[in-house]
Amino acid sequence: MKYYILFGPPGAGKGTHSGAISEKYNLKHISTGELLRAEIAAGTELGQKAKSLIAAGSLVPDEVVEGMIENVFNTVKDYDGFLLDGFPRTLAQAEALDSILAKREECVTAVVSIMIPDELIYKRIANRAAIEGRADDADQSVIKHRIDTYHSQTEPLIAYYKEQGKYFEVEVTAPTIEENRERVLALMETIE
Ligand code: AMP
Numbered sequence: 001m002k003y004y005i006l007f008g009p010p011g012a013g014k015g016t017h018s019g020a021i022s023e024k025y026n027l028k029h030i031s032t033g034e035l036l037r038a039e040i041a042a043g044t045e046l047g048q049k050a051k052s053l054i055a056a057g058s059l060v061p062d063e064v065v066e067g068m069i070e071n072v073f074n075t076v077k078d079y080d081g082f083l084l085d086g087f088p089r090t091l092a093q094a095e096a097l098d099s100i101l102a103k104r105e106e107c108v109t110a111v112v113s114i115m116i117p118d119e120l121i122y123k124r125i126a127n128r129a130a131i132e133g134r135a136d137d138a139d140q141s142v143i144k145h146r147i148d149t150y151h152s153q154t155e156p157l158i159a160y161y162k163e164q165g166k167y168f169e170v171e172v173t174a175p176t177i178e179e180n181r182e183r184v185l186a187l188m189e190t191i192e
Helices: 014-025 032-041 045-056 062-075 091-103 118-132 140-154 156-163 177-189
Strands: 002-007 027-031 081-085 110-115 167-171
Touching: 002 014, 002 156, 014 027, 014 081, 014 110, 014 177, 027 032, 027 062, 032 045, 032 062, 032 081, 045 062, 045 140, 062 081, 062 091, 091 156, 110 156, 110 177, 118 140, 140 156, 156 167, 167 177
Parallel strands: 002 081, 002 110, 027 081, 110 167
Antiparallel strands: none
């Protein structure tokens, strides 16, 4: 099985490009953000605990998302692999992912990193707020906190995966989604 990580700051377009990648490579797309929003919508205990953290733009505890990921790995069949979107977001999560995969005698295949500068993040999130109506996209201070959290907690993963030779990056700064999608798919083609 292939285990790809779709990596990038909030608003880079991980959700937008995941469909094309997962379809082309027959991957199961797992977005921890989407799974958490589904828990909130269903009013589960987990969702209720996550709700205020997500609204504030803070990360939910590592164990929560690690459990969700392992659960999907254990229940999904009929795919050639997985496309992890929004996970891992901390070094602890990256290490947990390694041990979850080691138990399955598997490992991370590659990190597909889609990058945009911080100024573009605000524009992209403002566009998405108008379309998707996510509460955490509506407030500038929450967006700033998510960007700060990305830089402090998530960006260190770049070095972690570079050291393993698994890090592949592309800039998705083109004006249209189609052009950016082409760039991402072209990058995927270069990965064995
Ligand atoms: P996303 O849809 O990926 O932007 O995620 C929305 C929110 O869900 C994030 O701002 C976090 O509060 C939470 N979240 C999603 N994935 C994770 C993760 N891997 N670790 C911790 N919190 C997460």
